[in-house]
Every structure is written in C-alpha cells, then in structure tokens.
Amino acid sequence: MMQFLETLHAEYGQLFSVDRVIYREKTDHQDLVIFENAIFGRVLALDGAIQTTERDNHIYHEMLAHVPILAHGRARNVLIVGGGDGGCLREVARHPVDQICMVDLDRKVIDLSKKYLPSLSDGAFDDPRLTLEIADGKAFVNQTDRRFDVIVVDSTDPIGPGAALYTPDFYAGCRRCLAEGGVVVTQNGVPLLQEDEVRDSYRALKHLFADVGFYLVPVPSYTGGALAVGWATDDPELRQHEYATIAARYDNAGLPTRYYSPAIHVGSFALPPEISAIFG
Ligand code: AG3
Numbered sequence: 001m002m003q004f005l006e007t008l009h010a011e012y013g014q015l016f017s018v019d020r021v022i023y024r025e026k027t028d029h030q031d032l033v034i035f036e037n038a039i040f041g042r043v044l045a046l047d048g049a050i051q052t053t054e055r056d057n058h059i060y061h062e063m064l065a066h067v068p069i070l071a072h073g074r075a076r077n078v079l080i081v082g083g084g085d086g087g088c089l090r091e092v093a094r095h096p097v098d099q100i101c102m103v104d105l106d107r108k109v110i111d112l113s114k115k116y117l118p119s120l121s122d123g124a125f126d127d128p129r130l131t132l133e134i135a136d137g138k139a140f141v142n143q144t145d146r147r148f149d150v151i152v153v154d155s156t157d158p159i160g161p162g163a164a165l166y167t168p169d170f171y172a173g174c175r176r177c178l179a180e181g182g183v184v185v186t187q188n189g190v191p192l193l194q195e196d197e198v199r200d201s202y203r204a205l206k207h208l209f210a211d212v213g214f215y216l217v218p219v220p221s222y223t224g225g226a227l228a229v230g231w232a233t234d235d236p237e238l239r240q241h242e243y244a245t246i247a248a249r250y251d252n253a254g255l256p257t258r259y260y261s262p263a264i265h266v267g268s269f270a271l272p273p274e275i276s277a278i279f280g
Contacts, residue, residue, distance in 0.1 A: 004035055006223075007048035008157060009193050014223045016043060022116050027108040029161050034116045040221060042117055044085055046109070047160050053221045054119060057087045062260040063217040063268065064229065065091035068150045068185045070249045070265065071238045075149040077101070077179065081137040081165060082187075083154035084109030086121025092152070093124045094255055101148070103133045103140045105161055110134075113131030113251065138164045149179050153186040153230075160198060166197065168204045171232070173276070175208045183238055186230035191275050193224040201230050202279035211236040214275070216269040228275070239269050 004016040022034040022042060030046045037043050041054030052060070065088055069075050076098040080088050084104040092100055104110060110132070113120055124130070133140060137153075151174050156162035164170060167188075174184045184205075189197040198214065205212040209232040216226035231239060247262040 001033075001035065004033070004037075004043070006043065006045070006050055008159075012193065012224070014221075016040070023112060025108065025112070027106055029106040030107075030156075032108060032112065034112065036086075042114065043221070044109075044117060046053075046156055049157055049159075050221050051156065052085050052087055052117070052120065054117065055250070056220050057085075057120060058257075059259040060217060060219045060222070060227070061087035061091045062257050063215075063264075064088050064152055064154060064185060065095075066217060066250075066255060067229070067265055068152065068183045068231075069095050069097070069270065070246055070253070070262075071241060072150055072181070072183055073249060077146065077148045079103070079141075079148040079177070080149045081141070081151065081153045081155065082162070085117060086124055088095045088152055088154045089124045089127075089130070090120065090122045093127050093129070095278065096251070097254060098129065100127065100129050101131045101133065101146060103135050103137050105134070105136055107134045117127075122228070129208040134162065138167065138173060139171045141170065142179050144177050147177055147179040147182075149182045151178060151182070151184040153184065155187050157189060157194070166201060166204075168207070171201075171204050171208055173230075181233075181235055183231065183233040183235070184209075186232070188228040188230045190222055190224040190226070191228050193277060195278050197276050199227050199276075202251040205230060208232070211239070212236040213239060213269065214271065214279075215239075216271065216275070217268065228278065231269075234269075241266070
C-alpha cells in the first residue's frame, strides 16, 4: 500500500501517502489499518474511514472531553462509548472525576492502539478510576445500573458496527443511564458531507431531551469542514455559560490543552445559519 484513499464518502475522498504500513488486520468487527504518513504521523483507519491521527487527534479529543465536563462543572462519573484508541480517555482522565467507564465493542482496537499508537492513550488505560468493558454500547446503556454525569459517544460513522450508536434505542439508553443534570455528547459527522446524520440525530435526541444542539470542531483529518458534535441534556444552561464561568473552571482544572480554550468552548456553539437550517 503506497497510498490510502478514504472510502467513507462515495463521491469524495482524501488521499494519504503511506510511508509504511504499521499493522493491518480484519478484526471480528472491522477492517483495521495503522499506517505512517509524513504529515499526520501514525493514522488509524477502520473500514476505510480515518479515525484518528497522531498529529491532529488532540483537537477532537480535547473538544469531545473538555466541553461537556467543564460545562457540567461537577462531573464525577463519566462514560465513554467507543473511543478504543484511548484519546478521549486521555483527556477525560485529566479531570478530577471519580470514575471513568469505557465501553468499546472491539478489543483489538484497544490492544493495537496501545501497542502502535501509545501517545493516544498516554498511559490512561492504567488509570485506577477506569472500568473497561468490551461490550455493545447500545446494550450497555440499556442495561447498566450505573449513572453518569457526562456521556461521550466517540463512535465511528453510522456504517457497520457504529450504526447502532445512532439509533433512537441507543439514545434512549443514554438518557436512561444519565444522572440528573447530566449531558451527552455524540460524534455526528461533517455536516457538509453528512447532513442526514445531523438531521436524524437531532430528531431522535429531541424526542428525549429538553435541550439539543451541536457544537463544531474543525479536525483536518475529518475532511470536508468542521465536525458536528451533538449535545443533549435537560439543562439548557449548560451550553449558555458565560465565558467567565468556563474560564474559571478551566483555570481551576489546570488542563494542558493545545486546542481547547474557554473562548473556543463558548464560540464552538455558534453555528452558521446553513448548519442550523439542517435541523431548525
Ligand atoms: N471517532 C471517529 C470519528 C470519525 C469522524 N468521521 C468523519 N470524518 N465523518 C472515533 C475515533 C477517535 N477516537
């Protein structure tokens, strides 16, 4: 393999030169490849779709973890659904939470990421606060007795095993195991290329939660423009905090962020009219 062409979208794709294939395997669930690219460093792809890269994963993972946790302000129990590469876990673990539960379907993604992409988790899989479950996320949220203040859905796209994590049944399970005052955030694709995904998630979440919205995160390797992250909670105040509130919490947490900042947090909820129109 000298080049990797992303096959996520039928009509458009991004091309990476491949300096070296680090590892390739068809796991029980998905076609996994880790390769080396001169700009992005090591890159993880599942079923032909880019999942994460050494170079830009901090943008996505900082925003997926810090926005809901700092908006909540006193999160003690956090659930990550998916996220087997450990990047989201790394950022969640920087907070003084009591417990982190991570549920991923594919053990191979976790094991191979630890081995070939160690900077992604940066040791967070050894965090004593972590409970790791290899399980179907949809079944987990519909069955667990645990309750979570923040749920982060760090899923693949709604193709293959990830599709279950975009269903009304899954969202209802998230609601079921969300503690009072909690918030759910969901990876929701790039609106320019995946408009239906944004619309469908909005409609399904709106049935279940009082306040549903999106914030935007520009991740270069998720090509096509900013990525939408879904936001669902019964507390509308969580996404209306003033800059000063978020800045005070951020300073208090002492997070070593490279992309996230309180100003970016607040600004990321500002949507271009053409994106609001998708679900408005
Ligand atoms: N999250 C993968 C997000 C995929 C975004 N896809 C896209 N460009 N539409 C899981 C891996 C990161 N921890």
